[in-house]
Amino acid sequence: xxxxxxxxxxPGEKARIVKVLAKGTVRRKLMDxxxxxxxxxxxxxxxxxxxxxxxxxxxxxxSMRKQEAANIVVETIA
Amino acid sequence: xxxxKIRVALTGNPNVGxxxxxxxxxxxxQHVGNWPGVTVEKKSGFKIYKGYEIEVIDLxxxxxxxxxxxxxxxxxxxxxxxxxxxxxxxxDATNIERNLYLTTQLMELGSKxxxxxxxxxxxxxxxxxxxxxxxxxxxxxxxxxxxxxxxxGISELLDTVISEKQKDDHHAWRIGYGDExxxxxxxxxxxxxxxxxxxxxxxxxxxxxxxxxxxENILNKISGSIIASEIKNILASLDIEEYEAxxxxxxxxxxxxxxxxxxxxxxxxMTTSDMIDRVMTNKYLGIPIFLALMWGAFELTFxxxxxxxxxxxxxxxxxxxxxxxxxxxxxxxxxxGEGIIGGVGSVFSFIPNIFILFFLLSLLEDSGYLARAxxxxxxxxxxxxxxxxxxxxxxxxxxxxxxxxxxTRSIEDxxxxxxxxxxxxxxxxxxxxxxxxxxxxxxxxxxAGTVIFCIYLLGILVAVTxxxxxxxxxxKGHPAxxxxxxxxxxxxxxxxxIRHMWDNGSMYIKKAGTIIMxxxxxxxxxxxxxxxxxxxxxxxxxxxxxxxxQPLLGPLGFDWKISVSLLFGFVAKExxxxxxxxxxxxxxxxxxxxxxxxxxxxxxxITALSLMVFSLLYMPCIAxxxxxxxxxxxxxxxxxxxxxxxxxxxxxxxxxxxGGMLLx
Amino acid sequence: MExxxxxxxxxxxxASFTGLLYVLAGSIQLFFSLCTMMDLCxxxxxxxxxxxxxxxPSDLIGSLILLLIGSIFIYGMLDLRNGSNEGIAxxxxxILISLLFAAVYVLVMTGNWMxxxxxxxxxxxxxxxxxxxxxxxxxxxxxLCGYLIWKKEFGxxxx
Ligand SMILES: Nc1nc2c(ncn2[C@@H]2O[C@H](COP(=O)(O)OP(=O)(O)O)[C@@H](O)[C@H]2O)c(=O)[nH]1
Ligand SMILES: [Mg+2]
Numbered sequence: 001x002x003x004x005x006x007x008x009x010x011p012g013e014k015a016r017i018v019k020v021l022a023k024g025t026v027r028r029k030l031m032d033x034x035x036x037x038x039x040x041x042x043x044x045x046x047x048x049x050x051x052x053x054x055x056x057x058x059x060x061x062x063s064m065r066k067q068e069a070a071n072i073v074v075e076t077i078a
Numbered sequence: 079x080x081x082x083k084i085r086v087a088l089t090g091n092p093n094v095g096x097x098x099x100x101x102x103x104x105x106x107x108q109h110v111g112n113w114p115g116v117t118v119e120k121k122s123g124f125k126i127y128k129g130y131e132i133e134v135i136d137l138x139x140x141x142x143x144x145x146x147x148x149x150x151x152x153x154x155x156x157x158x159x160x161x162x163x164x165x166x167x168x169x170d171a172t173n174i175e176r177n178l179y180l181t182t183q184l185m186e187l188g189s190k191x192x193x194x195x196x197x198x199x200x201x202x203x204x205x206x207x208x209x210x211x212x213x214x215x216x217x218x219x220x221x222x223x224x225x226x227x228x229x230x231g232i233s234e235l236l237d238t239v240i241s242e243k244q245k246d247d248h249h250a251w252r253i254g255y256g257d258e259x260x261x262x263x264x265x266x267x268x269x270x271x272x273x274x275x276x277x278x279x280x281x282x283x284x285x286x287x288x289x290x291x292x293x294e295n296i297l298n299k300i301s302g303s304i305i306a307s308e309i310k311n312i313l314a315s316l317d318i319e320e321y322e323a324x325x326x327x328x329x330x331x332x333x334x335x336x337x338x339x340x341x342x343x344x345x346x347x348m349t350t351s352d353m354i355d356r357v358m359t360n361k362y363l364g365i366p367i368f369l370a371l372m373w374g375a376f377e378l379t380f381x382x383x384x385x386x387x388x389x390x391x392x393x394x395x396x397x398x399x400x401x402x403x404x405x406x407x408x409x410x411x412x413x414x415g416e417g418i419i420g421g422v423g424s425v426f427s428f429i430p431n432i433f434i435l436f437f438l439l440s441l442l443e444d445s446g447y448l449a450r451a452x453x454x455x456x457x458x459x460x461x462x463x464x465x466x467x468x469x470x471x472x473x474x475x476x477x478x479x480x481x482x483x484x485x486t487r488s489i490e491d492x493x494x495x496x497x498x499x500x501x502x503x504x505x506x507x508x509x510x511x512x513x514x515x516x517x518x519x520x521x522x523x524x525x526a527g528t529v530i531f532c533i534y535l536l537g538i539l540v541a542v543t544x545x546x547x548x549x550x551x552x553x554k555g556h557p558a559x560x561x562x563x564x565x566x567x568x569x570x571x572x573x574x575x576i577r578h579m580w581d582n583g584s585m586y587i588k589k590a591g592t593i594i595m596x597x598x599x600x601x602x603x604x605x606x607x608x609x610x611x612x613x614x615x616x617x618x619x620x621x622x623x624x625x626x627x628q629p630l631l632g633p634l635g636f637d638w639k640i641s642v643s644l645l646f647g648f649v650a651k652e653x654x655x656x657x658x659x660x661x662x663x664x665x666x667x668x669x670x671x672x673x674x675x676x677x678x679x680x681x682x683x684i685t686a687l688s689l690m691v692f693s694l695l696y697m698p699c700i701a702x703x704x705x706x707x708x709x710x711x712x713x714x715x716x717x718x719x720x721x722x723x724x725x726x727x728x729x730x731x732x733x734x735x736x737g738g739m740l741l742x
Numbered sequence: 743m744e745x746x747x748x749x750x751x752x753x754x755x756x757a758s759f760t761g762l763l764y765v766l767a768g769s770i771q772l773f774f775s776l777c778t779m780m781d782l783c784x785x786x787x788x789x790x791x792x793x794x795x796x797x798x799p800s801d802l803i804g805s806l807i808l809l810l811i812g813s814i815f816i817y818g819m820l821d822l823r824n825g826s827n828e829g830i831a832x833x834x835x836x837i838l839i840s841l842l843f844a845a846v847y848v849l850v851m852t853g854n855w856m857x858x859x860x861x862x863x864x865x866x867x868x869x870x871x872x873x874x875x876x877x878x879x880x881x882x883x884x885x886l887c888g889y890l891i892w893k894k895e896f897g898x899x900x901x
Contacts, residue, residue: 020323048361058175063563363814370810378850
C-alpha cells in the first residue's frame, strides 16, 4: 500500500482516503461531500484541459481541482 | 383554525427533484420571492388536500446544514426558527448514501420528518433492490416512494404529512457520536440549559453538536446569552477541527453500517451517464462539443425567436395606430401611442428571446450538462480569475444581466462572486441585440450575422480581461475551491422547461418592464417639452441635453441624436432604438428607421460599428444597476461598475472609430 | 456488454459511413464558406447550383459543426476497431448531437418560414425552402435511422 495524494492518481485507479489536510470551509465542504477518511475513491477522468478531476465516491461523481485534491491523503488499493 | 393548516418544508440535496415535487404538489398556486434579508430565492405554495390547507416551502438545495453557504444557513434557520409542522427530505433513490448525510443532520433539528424516496423509477430501472420497510424502521420516520416527474406517490406523501402532523411525538433515533464526544455534548448541553430562552427556542443537543462542529453561525446566535463566555471557554479547550472530522466520520460510519440493510443490491456499474460523459468530456471532442452546443442554444434563442418578436411588434404597432386614430387630443394620442404603447412594446418584443433562452437553459441544466460545462471550462475560468460556476451566470448574461447577476448566488465565495458580477455587464444581454440588429442590419446587411457575433465576442473578451485585471488589483487572490457534483445525465422534461421559462420571463417583465416603460414616458416628455416645440426636435429638452453631451462623444463619431439615445440607453438599452425612432420622427417603424439612418450623412458603417461597441460596454442599464446594488450590497461597487464600464466603452469606441477612419 | 458485439460490424459500418459523409459535407462547406468570406477565389468559377443548394456557401460555423459530428462518429468507429466497446458511446452521442443540430436547423428554418409566410415580412419575401436547407438537416436522416434501429439497445445501456 502506497500513500499519496489524490491528485497523483491516474484515471481508473482506486484509493482509500487516509486523511484530509484541508482547513476551514474547504475541509467542511469536502466532508459534506463524503470525502472522509475510510471512503473509497476512484479517479474517473480529468477534464479536457487537464483540470479539474472527476472522482467517483459513494456512488456519485464529484469533481474538484487538482489543488484541492492535493490536500487529500490516500492509500491506493488494487 | 390552526388545526387544518399544515406547514411543510421541502429540503434535500441539489438535483433530487425538489422543485419538481414542489411544482407537482402546489401546481400553479405558488409564490416566488426572496428570503427576508438575504438574496436567496424563496418559493412557497399552497395545496388544499382533504380539507387541509398545506403550505409548502421549497428550501434551497443543500448537501449539509453546516452553514458552509448562504443556502445552507437559510434552509437551517427556517427549520429551527420557523418550526414547520413537517419537514420532507427528498432523497434521490439512486444516491441514498450521500443523501442520508443530510438526513443525519436534519434529524438533529428535532422536527417531524418524512423521507420522500424520489426517482424511484431510476433506481428500479437500474436494478437496485431498496428495502423501504427496513429504511422506515432504521430511520424511525415515514418513507414514501415517489416519482415526482410522473406524479407518482404524491397523494401518499400528502396523506403521510397529515398523519405526521396529527402525531404527538416524533422519532427518537439519532446518531451517537461515541463516548468522548457524547460527554462533551452533554457538558455543553448542561451549560446551554441555564439559558431558558435558548432552551425553549432550539433543541439543545443540536446546538451542542453544532458548537462542537465549529459552527460560527451558531456561536453568533448564542453570543447574546449569559452563558456565551462559558461556552467559549469550553470550546477553546478543544481541538474543534478534530471534532469536526470525527463527527462527520461518525455520521458516515453510521450510514455505512445501515446502508447495506436498506439497499440490498445497489448498482455502481458503468451506466449510460458514464458512457455519455466519456464523449462529452473527451480530451479532444469535449470542448468543440461544448462550443457547438452553446452556439446551437444561441442560434435558437436569436433566430427562432425572430418571428415571435415580429408578431409582438406588429401587435403594438397596430395598437399605436389605433391610439392615433381614436384618441383626442393629439398630444394625448402621441403620449399613449408613442410613449406608453411604444414603451410596453419594447418590453414585450423582447420576451420571445428571454423565454427561449430560459427554456434552453432549463433543458441544459436538467439534462445535467450545465455541470459538465462548469467542469469543462473551469480551467479557463480559473485562469482568468473566475471559476467554472461563473460560467453559468455568464451564459445567462446573454439573455439578461438581471437574472444572470442573481444566478451568481450559486457561487459561494464572495470574492469570486464579486468578480463575476463586475464583469457580467460586459456580456451582451438580449436588450442590446435590437441595437445591433438595427445597425448591423442597416449598415452591414450581408454580414450582419458575423458583425453581431464579433460584437458578442468582444464583450466576452472585455469581460475576461476585466476579470483578470480585477483579480490582480481590487479583488486580489485566487478563486475559491471548486468542489462540484456532476449529476447523472437525465432526459429533461418539456414541462420543467416551460415552467422555468415562465418564471424567469415574468420576473423579467416585473423587474425590467416598469423601468423600461417609465423610461419611455420620460423620453416622450423630454422630447415633447417645452410646450409647443416640435416633437423630438433640436429645441426640445432632449435635443438640448444631446447637444450638451455631444462634444464628449464626438470623437467616437456620434452626433447629437445618437448622444441623446445613448443617454436614454441608461434607462434600458433597447430604448436606444426606440428613442432613435422618436428622434428620426419615424416612431416604431423599423423599416422607416433603417431608411432614415441610411439617408443620414452622419451615419456610416464605421459610426455604426463604433456605436455598437459603445452600446455593448458603456454601462449596465438601470435594472442591472439596481440588481448590482442589491446583490453586492455596496454603492461603492455599483458606482465602480458604472464608471469602469463608461471608461472602457469610450476607449474602445474611440479606437474603433478613429482607427476605422484612418483605414478608409 | 457482450450482446453489443454481435452487431458491432454493423455499427462500425454505420459510423464510418455517416462519419465520412459528415466530414465530407463539412469540408466542402468549409471550403465554400472560406472562399465566400475571404473572396479568395473567384466564386463564380466554382459556383454551381448544386453547391449552392447543398452547402449554403456562407455558413462557416455550420461547416465546423458538420466536421465535429463527423469526427465523433469516426472517433467511435476507430475505438470499436481497436476492440474497445466504448466506441458505442461515441456513436450514441454522435447520433444525439447530429439529431439535436438537425432539430436546431429545422427550428431556425421554421422561424424564417413563419417570418415570411405568416407575417408577409417584406424583408425576406423571397424565402425559399432551399435557402435554409442545411446539410445538417438532410444528413440527419442517417443518424435518425441509426437511432430508430438501435433505440432499444441504447435505452438498455444502463442495465
Ligand atoms: N426519472 C425521474 N426524474 C425525476 C424525478 N423527479 C425529478 N426528476 C428530474 O430530475 C431533474 C432535477 O429535478 P429538480 O426538480 O430540478 O431538482 P432540484 O434541484 O432538487 O430542484 C429534472 O430534470 C426532473 O425532471 C423522478 O422521480 N424520476
Ligand atoms: Mg430546483
